[in-house]
Amino acid sequence: MNEPDIVSLDTADPLAVKRDDFDLPEDKVYLDGNSLGPLSHRARQRAQEVIDKQWGQDLIASWNKHHWIDLSIAVGAKIAPLLGASPEQVVCCDSVSINLFKLLSCALRLQTDRSTIVSEQDNFPTDLYIADGLSQLLGEDRCKLRLVNEACLERALDDDPAVLLLSHINFRTGRLHDMQSLTRAAHQRGCLVIWDLSHSAGVVPIELDHWQVDFAIGCGYKYLNGGPGAPAFLYVAKRHLANVNQPLQGWMGHSAPFDFEPGYKARDGIGQFLSGTPPIISLSVLDAALDVFADVSMEMVRAKSIRLSELFINLIKQNRSLAELELRSPTNSDDRGSQLAYAHPSAYAICQALIAAGIVADFRSPDLLRFGFSPLILSFQDIQHSVQSLASIIVEKRYLEQGFNQRLRVT
Numbered sequence: 337m338n339e340p341d342i343v344s345l346d347t348a349d350p351l352a353v354k355r356d357d358f359d360l361p362e363d364k365v366y367l368d369g370n371s372l373g374p375l376s377h378r379a380r381q382r383a384q385e386v387i388d389k390q391w392g393q394d395l396i397a398s399w400n401k402h403h404w405i406d407l408s409i410a411v412g413a414k415i416a417p418l419l420g421a422s423p424e425q426v427v428c429c430d431s432v433s434i435n436l437f438k439l440l441s442c443a444l445r446l447q448t449d450r451s452t453i454v455s456e457q458d459n460f461p462t463d464l465y466i467a468d469g470l471s472q473l474l475g476e477d478r479c480k481l482r483l484v485n486e487a488c489l490e491r492a493l494d495d496d497p498a499v500l501l502l503s504h505i506n507f508r509t510g511r512l513h514d515m516q517s518l519t520r521a522a523h524q525r526g527c528l529v530i531w532d533l534s535h536s537a538g539v540v541p542i543e544l545d546h547w548q549v550d551f552a553i554g555c556g557y558k559y560l561n562g563g564p565g566a567p568a569f570l571y572v573a574k575r576h577l578a579n580v581n582q583p584l585q586g587w588m589g590h591s592a593p594f595d596f597e598p599g600y601k602a603r604d605g606i607g608q609f610l611s612g613t614p615p616i617i618s619l620s621v622l623d624a625a626l627d628v629f630a631d632v633s634m635e636m637v638r639a640k641s642i643r644l645s646e647l648f649i650n651l652i653k654q655n656r657s658l659a660e661l662e663l664r665s666p667t668n669s670d671d672r673g674s675q676l677a678y679a680h681p682s683a684y685a686i687c688q689a690l691i692a693a694g695i696v697a698d699f700r701s702p703d704l705l706r707f708g709f710s711p712l713i714l715s716f717q718d719i720q721h722s723v724q725s726l727a728s729i730i731v732e733k734r735y736l737e738q739g740f741n742q743r744l745r746v747t
């Protein structure tokens with residue numbers, strides 16, 4: 337594709353204006369919104385307001401005056417439409433890891449005569465660690481983790497597991513599961529499903545209600561742009577809400593926390609999934625960040641995400657000096673989320689050289705360069721510029737510089 341064609345893609349892009357909602361450094365192309373979403377103006381303003389006015393001036397009265405006490409439920413309701421869920425089934429709290437612990441415990445309690453959790457070998461490790469930890473706590477008769485590869489998933493359902501635990505989009509390769517058909521297949525075998533939506537919420541259309549999903553979890557700091565360590569969300573289908581008991585019974589999940597009774601009585605509905613005091617500053621920032629989605633449809637976001645990633649793939653293919661990069665993501669855009677992974681033996685150093693050149697990507701061990709495409713902030717010219725920088729780093733072998741080969745703690 338030539339220069340004028342790429343410019344015209346930007347001119348015709350209905351989401352191009354969204355970039356003005358964000359506070360991005362001028363000299364960077366940010367291809368890491370799949371890991372940590374960027375700062376929006378609204379999020380920045382809200383952080384200042386919560387700190388200076390609410391906490392600073394109104395102090396403890398803010399729990400009532402600024403509705404801090406209801407914020408976890410309100411933010412959950414704001415996330416719900418992005419998940420194809422009606423609002424009373426989503427709450428925003430804790431981390432994905434902790435919410436998964438709650439949901440796995442609930443799912444296993446519902447499945448009294450089954451004990452196996454089926455997941456994928458290359459699921460995001462925290463999901464596997466939490467399942468393994470629960471197995472150690474409950475014992476293998478009540479909770480046993482079985483890991484299979486993607487090709488064996490449907491076959492594993494024949495053994496009547498209790499729960500199918502999957503990530504909608506694979507964190508390394510970006511491979512996208514067919515959530516509807518896997519959920520249906522699991523239900524046909526009496527198995528419940530828990531989907532981790534960390535890499536899909538805010539960038540891929542999702543229909544949790546329509547697809548009859550049982551439970552879901554996901555991050556607030558990736559495509560939802562809630563900031564580092566933003567609280568996560570969890571979804572419980574309405575039909576399960578009256579029958580579940582989550583084990584982290586903290587006072588915020590109690591029906592009357594300010595009665596300070598010694599005995600626990602869970603509140604009705606999704607609020608029972610709260611445990612401790614919510615992180616009001618982060619929660620407020622996420623609340624404000626979500627406003628950017630008010631006037632965009634997930635279909636528009638998805639259409640641009642596919643165009644950005646297709647352009648990236650095609651520009652790499654056209655450039656002979658980039659032949660040593662091997663695409664490890666599915667080639668069909670319907671089978672991918674909004675990220676691409678390329679293998680290269682010097683992936684780590686290339687990534688560091690790219691960051692030094694203002695192209696922020698990331699590295700996943702052992703040899704993957706990962707590029708995320710956030711449709712609300714990226715232009716098609718950003719993609720062209722990124723591929724040109726990548727080519728010059730590889731052609732000039734700039735990644736061999738010693739500084740680019742020293743591993744940092746966070747990659």
Ligand SMILES: Cc1ncc(COP(=O)(O)O)c(C=O)c1O
Nearest residue numbers: 431432433460503507532534568
């Ligand atoms: C698929 C997936 N699940 C979970 C997490 C992290 O969860 P937590 O909120 O517990 O840090 C990540 C982080 O990148 C992730 O990619």
